[in-house]
Amino acid sequence: MNKHKKGGAFLPLAPYSLWSVLFIVVPLIFVAYYAFTDEAFRFTTENITRFFTATSNIQAEDGTMQEVRTYLVIFGRSLKLAVISTFICLLMGYPMAYIMARAKERTQKILVTLIMIPMWMNFLIRTYAWMTILQDTGIINNILGFFGIQPIHIIGTETAVIIGMVYDYFPYMILPIYSIMAKMDTKLLEAARDLGCNSFGVLRRVIFPLSLPGVISGITMVLIPSISTFYISQKLGNGKFFLIGDAIEGQYIANNLHFAAAIAFILMVILLVCMGVVKYFTSKTYGGE
Amino acid sequence: MKKIIELKNISKAFDGEGVLNDISLYINDNEFITLLGPSGCGKTTLLRMIGGFEHPDKGDILFLGERINDVPPHKRHVNTVFQKYALFPHLNVFENVAFPLRECKVPKDEINKKVNEILGLVMLGNFAGRSVTSLSGGQQQRVAIARALISHPRVLLLDEPLGALDLKLRKDMQQELKKIQQSTGITFVFVTHDQEEALSMSDTIVVLNEGKIQQIGTPADIYNEPDNAFVADFIGESNIIDGVMLENYKVSFSGHTFECLDKGFAANEPVDVVVRPEDVDIVAPEKGMLSGTVTQVTFMGVHNEIIVDIGGFKWMIQTTDSVNVDEHIGISLDPDAIHIMKKSKYSGMFGDYSSYSNELDELADAGGEE
Numbered sequence: 001m002n003k004h005k006k007g008g009a010f011l012p013l014a015p016y017s018l019w020s021v022l023f024i025v026v027p028l029i030f031v032a033y034y035a036f037t038d039e040a041f042r043f044t045t046e047n048i049t050r051f052f053t054a055t056s057n058i059q060a061e062d063g064t065m066q067e068v069r070t071y072l073v074i075f076g077r078s079l080k081l082a083v084i085s086t087f088i089c090l091l092m093g094y095p096m097a098y099i100m101a102r103a104k105e106r107t108q109k110i111l112v113t114l115i116m117i118p119m120w121m122n123f124l125i126r127t128y129a130w131m132t133i134l135q136d137t138g139i140i141n142n143i144l145g146f147f148g149i150q151p152i153h154i155i156g157t158e159t160a161v162i163i164g165m166v167y168d169y170f171p172y173m174i175l176p177i178y179s180i181m182a183k184m185d186t187k188l189l190e191a192a193r194d195l196g197c198n199s200f201g202v203l204r205r206v207i208f209p210l211s212l213p214g215v216i217s218g219i220t221m222v223l224i225p226s227i228s229t230f231y232i233s234q235k236l237g238n239g240k241f242f243l244i245g246d247a248i249e250g251q252y253i254a255n256n257l258h259f260a261a262a263i264a265f266i267l268m269v270i271l272l273v274c275m276g277v278v279k280y281f282t283s284k285t286y287g288g289e
Numbered sequence: 290m291k292k293i294i295e296l297k298n299i300s301k302a303f304d305g306e307g308v309l310n311d312i313s314l315y316i317n318d319n320e321f322i323t324l325l326g327p328s329g330c331g332k333t334t335l336l337r338m339i340g341g342f343e344h345p346d347k348g349d350i351l352f353l354g355e356r357i358n359d360v361p362p363h364k365r366h367v368n369t370v371f372q373k374y375a376l377f378p379h380l381n382v383f384e385n386v387a388f389p390l391r392e393c394k395v396p397k398d399e400i401n402k403k404v405n406e407i408l409g410l411v412m413l414g415n416f417a418g419r420s421v422t423s424l425s426g427g428q429q430q431r432v433a434i435a436r437a438l439i440s441h442p443r444v445l446l447l448d449e450p451l452g453a454l455d456l457k458l459r460k461d462m463q464q465e466l467k468k469i470q471q472s473t474g475i476t477f478v479f480v481t482h483d484q485e486e487a488l489s490m491s492d493t494i495v496v497l498n499e500g501k502i503q504q505i506g507t508p509a510d511i512y513n514e515p516d517n518a519f520v521a522d523f524i525g526e527s528n529i530i531d532g533v534m535l536e537n538y539k540v541s542f543s544g545h546t547f548e549c550l551d552k553g554f555a556a557n558e559p560v561d562v563v564v565r566p567e568d569v570d571i572v573a574p575e576k577g578m579l580s581g582t583v584t585q586v587t588f589m590g591v592h593n594e595i596i597v598d599i600g601g602f603k604w605m606i607q608t609t610d611s612v613n614v615d616e617h618i619g620i621s622l623d624p625d626a627i628h629i630m631k632k633s634k635y636s637g638m639f640g641d642y643s644s645y646s647n648e649l650d651e652l653a654d655a656g657g658e659e
């Protein structure tokens with residue numbers, strides 16, 4: 001409606017611009033710089049090609065040794081776990097957000113607080129808590145044992161890693177969806193009912209399409225950190241599921257800064273391209289906004 | 290005439306506060322009926338009940354004689370044009386209008402035909418592909434009407450649909466709505482707080498206040514024969530004076546006995562007398578039935594609006610004569626200028642222009658709704 005002139009808006013933005021240049025743009029330039037240079041800071045693409053070509057031998061399920069592209073396998077594994085976790089978050093988060101948005105205002109506030117409380121705690125501590133819950137002699141197996149049920153082995157499996165990721169990133173899925181649903185004009189839902197939709201029709205034809213931007217940002221906010229996560233897999237996966245985040249951390253600790261930067265850079269480019277594609281398709285669907 | 294909707298003894302309270310109080314009303318097929326009242330009078334709640342969005346605490350809603358209290362909105366042959374249109378922002382004009390047809394799985398070419406036809410009717414033929422957010426208020430309004438009409442409801446509910454439009458557009462849309470109603474033969478139930486709108490469009494007006502029906506009648510009935518002081522004041526301007534009905538066709542007020550056209554009151558029954566400002570004749574003081582001093586003159590274009598102090602009671606008179614402040618004038622009333630009402634709980638609350646100011650009146654009008 002009222003379009004500000006760009007020049008007028010610049011001055012108040014100066015502190016924020018300075019902040020983002022210092023703490024976002026400059027570090028990114030450094031990452032790129034390290035990724036494309038060698039130890040002596042001469043230009044090279046070796047680090048990048050190493051990501052795609054490095055191989056190692058792993059034992060396949062049938063016991064034979066196989067040569068694989070190390071980092072592509074790691075990246076594939078990260079992507080798989082991240083996609084599964086994101087999907088579970090969405091599956092649980094969407095109905096929950098819907099129910100929250102329709103609840104009484106007081107109930108809404110309580111639920112939002114309950115969802116945010118775990119975020120106030122340190123991420124490492126939360127992961128440690130899950131270790132004690134999931135261990136072979138942990139809380140879950142104690143409870144199962146109490147009822148005379150055989151203990152189950154969770155820790156050190158992909159399931160444990162996924163549980164940890166879902167738990168940690170769930171709020172990032174539910175909050176954007178909830179906030180868009182809470183803002184939704186109830187008159188639109190009434191209009192849909194008025195025009196012949198039953199409850200499912202209202203959900204399918206009005207609520208879901210209108211909540212898509214929230215779903216997209218929820219997916220983005222869960223998928224991206226869970227692709228690059230590194231600590232959860234070490235602790236809950238007993239180190240068996242080496243992820244791309246662990247690879248970056250490992251190279252960094254081993255002081256291979258240039259290769260660590262290269263992996264980080266490639267990851268960033270892949271995520272940026274994904275986000276760009278998503279953004280392109282959503283803006284195509286929601287052209288007016 | 291066939292009754293399409295009947296409301297029987299409807300009561301409704303929100304959080305213990307009564308909104309509708311024993312409302313009984315029927316709506317004829319093919320009529321244009323207006324629910325008129327100030328904000329908070331319960332008119333929107335009543336409309337939402339017919340639409341199926343509210344449920345009465347007491348009483349029944351009948352549709353062609355069948356009780357529909359528990360029928361959900363999507364199963365009623367009633368559609369609504371919402372106050373702020375409630376168009377779907379993720380759909381373009383065409384898809385908004387096609388929305389109800391897609392729900393009924395109407396074949397594609399039939400949808401195309403019907404949507405284009407109705408977009409033509411509301412003069413939006415070239416707008417099918419436009420995003421609804423890019424339309425003006427008047428255009429959005431037309432989309433909302435087209436969307437509500439396309440599945441041929443038996444009844445169309447309109448909740449203050451013209452409230453957001455500017456005056457000129459509102460007048461045009463009033464005419465157009467009336468035309469659409471007549472050409473489609475669909476029953477329109479229209480909610481407004483604008484009395485002029487109600488008078489110019491409706492076949493029947495239902496005046497509501499404080500959750501109760503004050504009067505039901507044709508626009509002429511409501512204007513000429515208001516039932517009580519609230520109706521007389523709400524519909525147009527009125528001087529409402531305490532009087533006594535001496536006998537049939539004779540009423541006394543302001544110290545003078547007038548002939549009138551009303552009968553059927555008890556002898557010496559106290560009554561409210563309504564005199565519309567445009568029905569007062571100004572004459573020389575010595576020739577007048579009453580006389581008084583002009584305290585205020587406002588030029589309104591077509592006429593002057595003057596306030597006259599007659600024995601301490603301030604009258605509003607609309608006249609094309611030119612008079613000056615402090616001038617002493619006489620007034621004369623024809624028998625048909627006088628309308629007699631029984632005393633009601635609204636007696637004495639309205640119809641005295643002692644504290645009258647145009648500006649205040651306009652402020653009160655504008656601040657009315659939600």
